[in-house]
Amino acid sequence: MQQTCLSNHVLGKATMARGGDHIFSVALDFGTTYSGFAYSSTSDFQNRPDKIYTNEAWNSGGQGLLSHKTPTVLLLTSNKKFEAFGYEAENLYADLALDGLHKDRYYFRRYKMKLHGDKRIHENTMIEDESGKPLPALLVFKFSIKYLKDKFFEILNKQGLDIKNSEIMWTLTVPAIWCESAKSFMRKAAVEAGICCEQLKLSLEPEAASLLCQHIPIEKTETGLSVADVGTKYMVIDLGGGTADITVHEKLSHGKLKEIHKASGGPWGGTAVDEGFIQLLVRIVGGPVITRFRKEFTADYLEMMREFEVSKRTLDPHKDSSFKVRVPPTLSQVCEAETDEDLSSLVNEKNSPYAGKLRVMADKLIIERKLMMEIF
Ligand SMILES: Nc1ncnc2c1ncn2[C@@H]1O[C@H](COP(=O)(O)OP(=O)(O)OP(=O)(O)O)[C@@H](O)[C@H]1O
Ligand SMILES: [Mg+2]
Known part of the structure; x- marks a missing residue:
């Protein structure tokens, strides 16, 4: 599977380590209901692979709750220009609806599932917004990925870090059960969003979770907790908004994993x-x-x-x-x-x-x- 960063049988080292000479690795998690991103610097990864940062400042507004992800909701103007994404899009659209000003806007939510099981998805595929107005799916996915990418740069800038796009390795996670055409559609949308093809890897969602588990101390020992031993076999069940994705892996030496059973699952999300x-x-x-x-x-x-x-x-x-x-x-x-x-x-x-x-x-x-x- 050329498009994913992980091969089918023996998986490589964690996604975050694949940066090579890149300064940062950024993983975009485009979810059915919620989206977000995580990042790590290549030097941090070498010393502390579990040192991963997320944007913790998505704010729902209403109850003032902060969260690691923001709703996968996109609002476009009647001229098909980007207006808002996430909680901002939800809140703005609700306000516009109160005044009856929402009807000409394009409001998309839960559109990731449109790619599930559609083997014929291509760059001219159309999807409908909440009120039934059609737009090219590629445009909708492009705007969403671009929002996440721009948000990452905004955070870096706030921290006073001047990192260029060319210094970043991007990873986009996709459900393990997606067909190849859906995966290559996502790749195309990411490229349209301004991510260079050579700096982009697709990773299967439960495999990314499985790789992270290699660095989290979960096994009880006499002296405390340690990471799982080589030879440990385990199942990762990722219960998302759209899909449930299941993988079964065995931990090998040198940070590698063996796939015990082919990734499976179905459209059984929240x-x-x-x-x-x-x-x-x-x-x-x-x-x-x-x-x-x-x-x-x-x-x-x-x-x-x-x-x-x-x-x-x-x-x-x-x-x-x-x-x-x-x-x-x-x-x-x-x-x-x-x-x-x-x-x-x-x-x-x-x-x-x-x-x-x-x-x-x-x-x-x-x-x-x-x-x-x-x-x-
Ligand atoms: N405590 C809970 N009880 C029931 N459902 C929950 C709970 N917490 C979250 N959910 C549901 O889980 C889903 C969100 O999970 P998650 O953020 O993992 O999904 P996602 O990444 O958006 O989707 P996917 O990975 O399938 O594309 C939502 O449908 C939400 O309603
Ligand atoms: Mg998810």
Whole structure:
């Protein structure tokens, strides 16, 4: 596999060490739901391979939380010019939607999964934004990768470091289960984003994680913790937003790894849970209500999905509590307009297959734990 930096059977030293005479190695993690990057200098890597830096200053705004990654969300102007990415794009689009000014913009989210399983993806492939407006996929991926690249330089500049693009080895991670055409599409988008082909390596996401594990002390010894012994066989399961990627490796000597089983997985990421929640709503209130709600009350729809994201993360499979998510009153308004019944009556309908499993209390939809686990 020429396009990935790791061969199929015996994997080389960690991605970060492949910089050669480059001063910095930068790894771009383009995720389905969240994206970010990590970097290390070649000299740091030689002394402390686990000394890797990330941008810890992505700020969601709302709750003021700082995180290592930012949402994979791209906002373009009506003239197809870059406007914002990540939390900034989410917040700006929600604000524009409140004033009804969002309709001409291009708003893309969760577009990485469009490449999954599409063997015919090519440079003229089109993808649709949230409102159905088409644009070349290459442009959308180019803008996203360029944003991450520019953000890295911005951070270096803030630290007073004057590193040139030619002094950097870039790595772009891709799901292990992607087909070759999706991988070469990503490579093309990175080149369009201003990364020189000779300075770019693609790396499989779970393999990159596996290589990092070589440098993290996890084995208990009498004197503390140490890195795993040569001969250790292990499985890495990367549960992402779009895909679950699984690899099984054996640790060899001299920092090498052997592939015990071919990388596998499927489209079983966290976004499938979000989709399951939307499908549940569609079954209760009907598709036209959800479509109209998304279109006419975009800001409320986005807020509801943000609330769902927060609630989803607090679900504890070992606790017998029900799942609560706040639903905006405008959803009930659209229900009434489309069906003459409000949300509460639709949920409580006698013949509903969800009788007893769902209820509405004040502004919350309460989902019985078992039903929520089924969605998972
Ligand atoms: N505590 C949690 N419980 C359930 N789901 C969670 C939790 N924390 C995060 N998630 C989900 O995990 C996903 C984000 O994981 P991650 O950042 O690894 O994905 P990604 O890199 O964007 O996607 P991929 O690697 O598949 O392209 C989101 O769908 C998020 O809702
Ligand atoms: Mg990921």
